[in-house]
Amino acid sequence: MTFERRDVQQMTDSEFRMFCELFRSHCGLHFGSESRFLLEKRILRRMNELDVGSFAAYHYLLRHEHDGDRELASAIDELTTNETYFFRELSPLRALIDEIIPDVQQRHPGRPVSIWSAGCSSGEEPYTVLMLAREAGLEPGADLHVYASDISRRMLTKARRGLYRDASFRDTDPYFKEKYFLQKDGSYQIRDEVKQHVDFIHLNLVDRTKIAILRTMDVILCRNVIIYFDTDTKREVITTFQQKLHPGGYLLMGHSESLLNLSNDFELRHLTNDMVYRRPTPGDDPGDRWHTAAAAAITRVDGGGGS
Numbered sequence: 285m286t287f288e289r290r291d292v293q294q295m296t297d298s299e300f301r302m303f304c305e306l307f308r309s310h311c312g313l314h315f316g317s318e319s320r321f322l323l324e325k326r327i328l329r330r331m332n333e334l335d336v337g338s339f340a341a342y343h344y345l346l347r348h349e350h351d352g353d354r355e356l357a358s359a360i361d362e363l364t365t366n367e368t369y370f371f372r373e374l375s376p377l378r379a380l381i382d383e384i385i386p387d388v389q390q391r392h393p394g395r396p397v398s399i400w401s402a403g404c405s406s407g408e409e410p411y412t413v414l415m416l417a418r419e420a421g422l423e424p425g426a427d428l429h430v431y432a433s434d435i436s437r438r439m440l441t442k443a444r445r446g447l448y449r450d451a452s453f454r455d456t457d458p459y460f461k462e463k464y465f466l467q468k469d470g471s472y473q474i475r476d477e478v479k480q481h482v483d484f485i486h487l488n489l490v491d492r493t494k495i496a497i498l499r500t501m502d503v504i505l506c507r508n509v510i511i512y513f514d515t516d517t518k519r520e521v522i523t524t525f526q527q528k529l530h531p532g533g534y535l536l537m538g539h540s541e542s543l544l545n546l547s548n549d550f551e552l553r554h555l556t557n558d559m560v561y562r563r564p565t566p567g568d569d570p571g572d573r574w575h576t577a578a579a580a581a582i583t584r585v586d587g588g589g590g591s
Contacts, residue, residue, distance in 0.1 A: 295324045299339040312490045312517035328360040361438045366405045366565035370456045376536045379557035381416045382383045388502045397428045403509035404432035407443025410482045424481035433487035489521050508538035522547045537559040
């Protein structure tokens with residue numbers, strides 16, 4: 285099918301709604317009116333690469349053409365933000381290594397702790413987990429197993445390659461850079477002793493069919509990911525996480541994220557290093573979870589002081 289080329293200047297209101305619905309239904313990405321310019325600019329950039337003459341033609345390609353699935357993946361690569369770096373938001377990772385893993389090991393001795401980095405982008409988060417684990421004397425494979433997923437095939441290719449530039453080390457102690465990376469043509473290659481212990485998979489968090497084949501996890505890290513979803517998709521994804529966690533398993537989110545008004549299936553635990561969510565075990569007294577959460581937040585703001 286061919287389309288008459290026209291001078292593309294601005295996406296119409298109806299075209300904007302069509303693209304929003306397409307991306308929301310496919311992978312949960314939400315674009316409000318404040319994001320319209322970004323959506324239009326990045327789609328137009330992809331259209332110019334393909335020499336597609338109109339927004340309607342590109343939408344038709346994504347919906348109906350034989351290579352639409354492949355092109356949809358390319359469009360999502362254009363639209364998703366992949367800002368990350370090693371040791372980002374370190375306190376929940378400290379809680380994972382120092383408190384959560386020992387708790388899981390105590391309750392389930394003799395098997396590795398399974399950890400899923402959901403929305404891993406270019407791989408800095410799962411690799412950080414493994415570096416911290418090795419520093420704590422944990423043995424990958426025996427003590428923990430790390431899985432990592434992302435919807436962007438381009439980012440997963442970069443993660444599997446494990447080659448990074450200086451921007452990825454903006455908050456990295458030189459000790460880790462020297463110990464776990466090799467310099468290579470102006471970049472830094474993560475050593476095989478870390479890279480070989482992450483299983484990367486391509487995964488859409490709203491694709492229930494593919495998620496169904498994942499094993500049940502002890503810990504899920506999904507940090508600064510669901511902020512790009514609408515409310516219904518957030519609830520759907522959080523329900524998936526609840527189903528994919530062992531009872532007593534932990535969910536670690538970004539510091540700007542909360543389950544308030546999204547789910548009552550988790551309890552908030554105030555650990556030494558950070559506050560995290562936990563799937564209750566059978567027989568646990570859930571109590572007033574949100575009152576507990578508010579009290580914990582007040583304690584953190586006040587620095588733990590009392591009257």
